[in-house]
Amino acid sequence: MIIAEQKPIQEIKSMIAGYQKVLVVGCGTCVTVCMAGGEKEVGIIASTLRMALKLDGKEPEVIEDCIRRQCEWEFVDELKEKIEGVDAVLSTACGVGVQALAERFGDKPVYPALNTTSMGMPKEHGFWIETCRGCGDCGLGKFGGVCPIARCSKGLLNGPCGGSQDGKCEVDKEMDCGWQLIYERLNSLGQLDQIEDIVQPKDWSTDRDKGQRRIIREDVKV
Amino acid sequence: MAEFEPKLIAFCCSNCATSAANVCEAIGLSTPGNVDVVRIPCTGRVDILHLLKAFEIGADGAYVAGCSDGNCQFRDGNIKAKRRVARAKKLLDEVGVGGDRLEMYNMSASMGPEFAKMARKMTERIRELGPSPLRKK
Amino acid sequence: MARPFKEILSSGEFVVTSEIGPPKGTNIEKMVHHIELLSDKVHGLNVTDNQSSVMRLSSLAACHIIKDNGGEPILQMTCRDRNRMALQSDLISAHVLGIHNVLCLTGDHISLGDHKGGKQVFDLDSVQLVATVKALEQGKDIGGNELDGAVEFCVGATATPEADRMDSQLLKFRKKVKAGAKFFQTQAVYDMDMLKKFMEYARQFEVKILAGILVLISPGMAKYLNANVAGVTVPQELINEMAGAEKGKRLQKGIEIATRQIKQIKEENICPGVHIMAIGKEEIVPEILACL
Ligand code: SF4
Ligand code: SF4
Numbered sequence: 001m002i003i004a005e006q007k008p009i010q011e012i013k014s015m016i017a018g019y020q021k022v023l024v025v026g027c028g029t030c031v032t033v034c035m036a037g038g039e040k041e042v043g044i045i046a047s048t049l050r051m052a053l054k055l056d057g058k059e060p061e062v063i064e065d066c067i068r069r070q071c072e073w074e075f076v077d078e079l080k081e082k083i084e085g086v087d088a089v090l091s092t093a094c095g096v097g098v099q100a101l102a103e104r105f106g107d108k109p110v111y112p113a114l115n116t117t118s119m120g121m122p123k124e125h126g127f128w129i130e131t132c133r134g135c136g137d138c139g140l141g142k143f144g145g146v147c148p149i150a151r152c153s154k155g156l157l158n159g160p161c162g163g164s165q166d167g168k169c170e171v172d173k174e175m176d177c178g179w180q181l182i183y184e185r186l187n188s189l190g191q192l193d194q195i196e197d198i199v200q201p202k203d204w205s206t207d208r209d210k211g212q213r214r215i216i217r218e219d220v221k222v
Numbered sequence: 223m224a225e226f227e228p229k230l231i232a233f234c235c236s237n238c239a240t241s242a243a244n245v246c247e248a249i250g251l252s253t254p255g256n257v258d259v260v261r262i263p264c265t266g267r268v269d270i271l272h273l274l275k276a277f278e279i280g281a282d283g284a285y286v287a288g289c290s291d292g293n294c295q296f297r298d299g300n301i302k303a304k305r306r307v308a309r310a311k312k313l314l315d316e317v318g319v320g321g322d323r324l325e326m327y328n329m330s331a332s333m334g335p336e337f338a339k340m341a342r343k344m345t346e347r348i349r350e351l352g353p354s355p356l357r358k359k
Numbered sequence: 360m361a362r363p364f365k366e367i368l369s370s371g372e373f374v375v376t377s378e379i380g381p382p383k384g385t386n387i388e389k390m391v392h393h394i395e396l397l398s399d400k401v402h403g404l405n406v407t408d409n410q411s412s413v414m415r416l417s418s419l420a421a422c423h424i425i426k427d428n429g430g431e432p433i434l435q436m437t438c439r440d441r442n443r444m445a446l447q448s449d450l451i452s453a454h455v456l457g458i459h460n461v462l463c464l465t466g467d468h469i470s471l472g473d474h475k476g477g478k479q480v481f482d483l484d485s486v487q488l489v490a491t492v493k494a495l496e497q498g499k500d501i502g503g504n505e506l507d508g509a510v511e512f513c514v515g516a517t518a519t520p521e522a523d524r525m526d527s528q529l530l531k532f533r534k535k536v537k538a539g540a541k542f543f544q545t546q547a548v549y550d551m552d553m554l555k556k557f558m559e560y561a562r563q564f565e566v567k568i569l570a571g572i573l574v575l576i577s578p579g580m581a582k583y584l585n586a587n588v589a590g591v592t593v594p595q596e597l598i599n600e601m602a603g604a605e606k607g608k609r610l611q612k613g614i615e616i617a618t619r620q621i622k623q624i625k626e627e628n629i630c631p632g633v634h635i636m637a638i639g640k641e642e643i644v645p646e647i648l649a650c651l
Contacts, residue, residue: 164528
């Protein structure tokens, strides 16, 4: 899933301060699961926003809605009427959803209420962790199912750096060293030989470095 | 100038705090009239949005009264409530209303006098803080 | 003129290198003083590359100054700040400037330094960087393109004898050897037993390992290293020894310890050489060297 967290309310406020009628719209998928931008959080954001604006002597109308997914036209189109009636939209979806709204409703300013951080999962209640960076050439098979790109702070491919200590990363003593995880996992699988050879420099052309990534498939076109 | 009488909303657990309120009345101690009590089945049911709404509709202060530590009927509702109160306090600080206007208290069903004392204590705190900045606008 | 480091490594002599930290700014007076002081006393002068992720004068420029002063520079290169193009370009540049020794490192994470919000690179890792140098030596860049003139380097890398998870560190060590590293400079070592243990393993490879000697300045420094620097463990006896010295004589104590350890390494033939680090206090290095 996509993981995101709410922006500070003052930042959100400064984006929409000039508008009379604002729609705060949530997304019922990833950001609902990571408790950052679903129906409930729309309520919280709208409420805090109303209070913050009121303290500035402004009383715009802040209305609320939440759709199933902001990254599919089918659901986005449900918002048409509501969006026509407002001056601006505050989306509590991930960056994908915000952009979908902006693209669909060309004449309406759309603002992000969240900071989209990563792709990952809830490790436990209240603890979300990044596990994939969408590099476009998945090497998990080689690395025992632990991603060196997302889980090693330096994205190293040939083993831990000298900063690894007690199984933790030099960046933060609370963070697992991704390479120690890879090593231990392959060790327990009896597959350490898989990383004994030198891993060649990664081909980043499947990542961001060849521009925006697109997939076009004729077989599924309608 | 007449003394400022804060409007408070108390979210009270029906197991402990509400009984405490009853005991309090039975023994002739009155709950201050400025406190509106909202009964909830368990403080674990309290949502951040409830707490924020209290302020949005004009309360000067609010508090959640739940069972004493380890005595929640639903195991850890009061602990969850405490965490939510902490987040709501932060949000209120961010907004500019002030997290001090919100508090979490724990008590047991028999603590009638405590209940009244708590209401007065919170009233005092809010009186010092003055009316909610949202009301002044 | 200094003898090529490669030659010294194969001569069988006890190898001694030291370190130069470039300044943060254009005032190179102190650095040049250190270079002049040490150039003819050690076999190689190793220059740090934006050490600890703190932006400074480049290692390349400082190596060039060492060369001008008749010293033998060892260019440190980390993977943090440059992608594969910039790294290769700098390697070619180093060769052209007469710098023929390179020490390949991963580099500290950018968030530990003085440009915390910067974008770090790590396009290559240290193993791949070693392999890259070897490729350039074959007259090709790592994109497979022909070079008009190949480079020539004596390639080194680092190792951590006191790491707490040794197995995974040894994997990396083996890969560095496989990639073509000819010498290793270790992270600071204080526990001679751990160093011996590491060497028992490392001896099977045809590489020269220089034990990292970081001079202790105070008991506080020792405690700091233990708490904050991965792969460094100062034994309690050494901390006590430092603490036992009178204030004002502690640096002297640190020099004494370093000297003692270097002697031990040499006499017991634990390692074929040492790399002496005296961060910011390079003046004391000649005194330590006098013991050899
Ligand atoms: S290797 Fe690439 S695709 Fe696979 S988990 Fe890592 S970042 Fe994601
Ligand atoms: S300590 Fe581990 S996770 Fe952190 S950068 Fe080094 S190898 Fe990667």
